[in-house]
Amino acid sequence: MSNNRRPVLLVTGGSRGIGAATARLCAAAGYSVCVNYREAADAARQVVGEIESAGGQGHAVRADVGVESEVERLFELCDERLGPVTALVNNAGILEQQMRVDEMDADRLRRVFAVNVVGAFLCAREAVRRMSTRRGGSGGAIVNVSSAASRLGSAGEYVDYASSKGALDTLTLGLSKEVASEGIRVNAVRPGFIRTEIHASGGEADRVERIAKSLPMQRGGEPDEVAQAILWLLSDAASYVTGSFIDIAGGR
Numbered sequence: 001m002s003n004n005r006r007p008v009l010l011v012t013g014g015s016r017g018i019g020a021a022t023a024r025l026c027a028a029a030g031y032s033v034c035v036n037y038r039e040a041a042d043a044a045r046q047v048v049g050e051i052e053s054a055g056g057q058g059h060a061v062r063a064d065v066g067v068e069s070e071v072e073r074l075f076e077l078c079d080e081r082l083g084p085v086t087a088l089v090n091n092a093g094i095l096e097q098q099m100r101v102d103e104m105d106a107d108r109l110r111r112v113f114a115v116n117v118v119g120a121f122l123c124a125r126e127a128v129r130r131m132s133t134r135r136g137g138s139g140g141a142i143v144n145v146s147s148a149a150s151r152l153g154s155a156g157e158y159v160d161y162a163s164s165k166g167a168l169d170t171l172t173l174g175l176s177k178e179v180a181s182e183g184i185r186v187n188a189v190r191p192g193f194i195r196t197e198i199h200a201s202g203g204e205a206d207r208v209e210r211i212a213k214s215l216p217m218q219r220g221g222e223p224d225e226v227a228q229a230i231l232w233l234l235s236d237a238a239s240y241v242t243g244s245f246i247d248i249a250g251g252r
């Protein structure tokens with residue numbers, strides 16, 4: 001383990017979109033950042049390169065958060081390279097081709113829930129094992145990247161994805177109470193319609209533009225606008241905030 005004095009943040013899915021924006025912003029605020037990715041090695045290395053060019057510290061680690069052994073290895077590598085995590089952003093998430101529930105098969109449901117729910121639980125488990133004062137840690141903060149979909153349901157698009165974010169909301173509530181007396185705060189952000197590549201996986205790359213004008217603010221959001229809320233929730237400025245949700249959806 002290094003003698004690093006900076007707080008250590010692990011961002012799952014930090015290679016692109018909201019995760020990459022969070023990694024950059026938090027590194028600029030003084031965190032050493034472990035940038036997890038599953039496939040986009042070049043993009044993850046680029047995020048780390050940008051962090052280092054700006055004088056920060058980062059490290060990229062490949063792991064599929066839906067695979068228990070890979071999550072364990074991810075946190076061990078973070079321990080070795082940067083130190084034990086003091087902050088976790090459970091950001092990695094997937095959605096699949098837009099379709100109705102009456103067309104979905106079990107394999108799709110398993111894939112979505114493996115990443116969005118099981119992955120978040122496994123990463124939260126590893127973080128709590130390191131942060132909890134009950135286990136000799138010095139506390140920490142977890143932010144789960146949920147979605148406005150958990151409130152809206154995503155009918156006709158991906159009710160499976162929305163349901164997985166509902167599970168993430170309940171993880172946020174339950175875990176926040178479970179570890180509140182152990183120095184750990186657990187909160188969530190619920191972004192709405194943010195310009196990233198995730199919408200292409202649903203088969204509609206310009207989905208945000210289609211919906212933008214129907215939103216109260218009449219525009220989509222940027223990854224940085226989500227990252228700012230995550231940074232605040234992780235920070236001491238939010239020291240009495242736990243089990244809370246910040247909706248970042250332009251008023252929807």
Ligand SMILES: NC(=O)c1ccc[n+]([C@@H]2O[C@H](COP(=O)([O-])OP(=O)(O)OC[C@H]3O[C@@H](n4cnc5c(N)ncnc54)[C@H](OP(=O)(O)O)[C@@H]3O)[C@@H](O)[C@H]2O)c1
Pocket residue numbers: 012013014015016017018019036037038039040041043063064065066090091092093094115119145146147148149190191192193194195196197198199
């Ligand atoms: N964009 C929106 O409008 C919106 C709205 C609400 C909520 N969200 C949530 O915000 C989070 C980030 O979404 P985004 O829009 O930034 O998506 P994105 O641009 O598609 O990026 C997804 C990130 O997750 C990583 N990832 C996917 N599966 C993974 C796995 N099994 N293990 C590890 N990493 C994995 C990807 O890694 P690779 O690059 O290696 O593939 C990538 O870094 C997700 O949880 C999403 O549900 C997004």
